[in-house]
Amino acid sequence: MQPRDLSTHATYEAGRGIEEVAREQGRDPDEFVTLSSNENPHGPAPAAVEAIRAAASSAHAYPKAAHADLTDRLAEEWHVDSAQIWLGNGGDGAIDYLSRAMVDPDDTVLVPEPGFAYYAMSARFHHGRVRTYELSKDDDFEQEPETILAAAEHDRLLYLTSPHNPSGSTASLETIERIARETADETLVVVDEAYGEFAETDSAVALIEGRDGFDARDDVAVIRTFSKAYGLAGVRLGYAIVPGTWADAYARVNTPFAASEPACRAGLAALDDTDHVEQAVDSARWAREYLASTVDAPAWPSDGNFVLFDVGDGTAVAAALQDRGVIVRDCTSFGLPGCIRVSCGTESETKRAADAIGDVLATRDGRPTADEEVSRS
Known part of the structure; x- marks a missing residue:
């Protein structure tokens, strides 16, 4: 065996x-x-620590209310519908849900090199094939649309990272919008904003909702996490923000209760501690x-x-x-x-x-x- x-x-x-x-x-x-x-x-924020302690006494119960409370709060934060928030076990959990929703066997997934290894790992877990585009040291790891578009084919997922790990480069909304517009109809552009709080660039959520002078798009999703700026890496809490037109796919791809009660309560408390x-x-x-x-x-x-x-x-x-x-x-x-x-x-x-x-x-x-x-x- x-x-x-x-x-x-x-x-x-x-x-x-x-x-x-x-x-x-x-x-x-x-x-x-x-x-x-x-x-x-x-x-972590002191309030988040207290929330984790308080949640310990209800650890025997499934996190139905906490899960709903956190998705509602995040939806309010980002001005989207609650269904557009896909909670996960860290940002990598949200990546897995996008892979489940999008990738059929032998679909290709385009990832940056260098970049976060889990993009490719998740694609392979879901029987996808991985392709890469290069971010060059000599070009300061700049995420040039021409470079990425030249590598793109009929990929099911295309990952951008803003800020990029490990270099720290960012992709502007104009860059992301052009890539989404000029890639194939079946390509979802996933913008990983795990480090977004530290940057001064605008979030690609604006492209999903059609704000800041952009038309709304149904081919962009954003990954966010509580691991970095919120200091909650140990509780494993992240989420995707997806277009409303297919947000209901979450119910078909997520694990039962995708985030724990302590994680959800910690996330809610952390959001309040600006x-x-x-x-x-x-x-x-x-x-x-x-x-x-x-x-x-x-x-x-x-x-x-x-x-x-x-x-x-x-x-x-x-x-x-x-x-x-x-x-x-x-x-x-x-x-x-x-x-x-x-x-x-x-x-x-x-x-x-x-x-x-x-x-x-x-x-x-x-x-x-x-x-x-x-x-x-």
Whole structure:
């Protein structure tokens, strides 16, 4: 007895956590900071923590009311109908629901390279075939319509990421609208806005609803998550916003009660705590500017809560940083072996990371480290 042939399926490679690295090195976890998974360094909103505690006593019941309350609240937030909100177990859960709704066996799905590995994983889980379009380092990972349209065929799903992970580039509404307009009639353009709160670009929800001077479209969907700006990565809560013309497909593709009671209650509480989200966004914008201006390595402009650096050998630099207690993302798994991605931490974490990267690069290049410069002066 064997599972079906999974030889073409990749495994998801997550950023390394403190406990994992500390156990591996036999060190105290308190020696480390982790800036590898683009998490909110300020944690969840206090109100969300209280909501999770309160929901624990009703964990025996299915989340009927909580699920409906959250979809209604999100619909109000985005000015859409409740049926257009597809809750999922994280943003990846929402991606799976779109795959279930759209992809027949052997349909093609077009994904960015580099990009979030789960786009392709979900397509293959649902017996789709994966095709890629390249976002080039030399072009600052710019999401040019010409590049994407040249790669597009009769794909069932086409993924854009704004801000893009791992580079931080964004796609304008004009770009997204042109791609949706010029791709095949059967193509759904999925805009992943997991990091949308950190960017100053407008959400592609405007294209679904026909706002801001655009005609309403039924071939665009948007992915959002509570994992990043809201600090709820551990409860796994995300959602898709889909066109109203086919929103009722959710009832046929979702799992029973797609998000848990604690997750829904935490999401509702987090939506009310706008100060916490503003703190996370302001902190990330400061940190990415500090990193880009302080670290002596080429960096790409980012609208996410992270910065991508070209350090020549991402694996070696990430390992050396790990020895110094700073965990960052080696981007080899993204097809960028020369790069590391550094998440935006608190002020102290960000400064520690910048200093550590500077010391690692200086040691490698035979230059004085920061401490050596101080001692010489």
